[in-house]
Amino acid sequence: MDSSTFTITFIRHGETEYSKKQLVCTHTDAPLNDTGLHQGDLLGQRLMYDAFTKIYSSDLCRAKQTAQCILANSKQEKLPALILDSRLRERNFEELDGKDGKVWVEPALVWSQEEGKTLIQYDPPGVESYDKFKCRVSGFFKEMEKPTGANIVVVTHGMWIRTFLEYIRVENHLFQLDFPEQCGIEESQTPIKNTAITKLRIVKHENDNCTKIELLLHNDDTHLIQFTKD
Numbered sequence: 001m002d003s004s005t006f007t008i009t010f011i012r013h014g015e016t017e018y019s020k021k022q023l024v025c026t027h028t029d030a031p032l033n034d035t036g037l038h039q040g041d042l043l044g045q046r047l048m049y050d051a052f053t054k055i056y057s058s059d060l061c062r063a064k065q066t067a068q069c070i071l072a073n074s075k076q077e078k079l080p081a082l083i084l085d086s087r088l089r090e091r092n093f094e095e096l097d098g099k100d101g102k103v104w105v106e107p108a109l110v111w112s113q114e115e116g117k118t119l120i121q122y123d124p125p126g127v128e129s130y131d132k133f134k135c136r137v138s139g140f141f142k143e144m145e146k147p148t149g150a151n152i153v154v155v156t157h158g159m160w161i162r163t164f165l166e167y168i169r170v171e172n173h174l175f176q177l178d179f180p181e182q183c184g185i186e187e188s189q190t191p192i193k194n195t196a197i198t199k200l201r202i203v204k205h206e207n208d209n210c211t212k213i214e215l216l217l218h219n220d221d222t223h224l225i226q227f228t229k230d
Contacts, residue, residue: 024093
């Protein structure tokens with residue numbers, strides 16, 4: 001059976017002053033702070049010998065700077081152009097931007113326990129709805145180019161990655177998941193760490209409606225271990 005295989009690496013941006021202080025930061029265009037720039041450099045060093053076919057980024061500054069750190073460290077002879085896409089922006093929390101993260105996390109935890117749903121499905125008043133956001137996330141994945149053998153990097157935001165993983169986990173009629181036990185993939189309440197890598201291998205059979213997705217790495221920031229110790 002003919003099939004196409006490609007890998008996609010999702011990366012959350014580095015630290016900003018907002019994330020350092022645990023403030024909500026969605027469409028506010030906050031740049032990386034000094035720690036975030038160093039995290040991006042360490043990430044770039046980790047990936048320097050990987051050959052990428054395409055590299056996408058949210059058009060917000062913190063994601064774009066992280067992607068640029070990857071490109072700046074790369075040993076690849078011919079680098080792909082950085083593709084900015086607004087669909088990769090974080091879920092828009094609008095007037096909650098700049099407020100303490102507890103203003104939505106605490107009621108979301110209560111709601112998720114009462115409703116038996118995940119935290120990220122909670123809709124605080126006046127924000128981009130989860131369903132609308134999930135359509136934006138899934139729309140990007142469905143429409144992006146996926147040539148056979150491609151090695152694609154997507155630099156985006158924490159809730160974006162969590163929502164994508166929730167989408168493929170729930171839409172099990174479309175996807176056959178090959179995830180290790182205790183990989184934490186179902187713990188969608190667990191935040192994605194700054195510059196952490198989530199890597200998937202995706203196999204699509206031409207005559208099969210089901211796409212196989214294998215989890216290679218999840219929320220992996222081991223490139224920061226020595227930096228964290230220091």
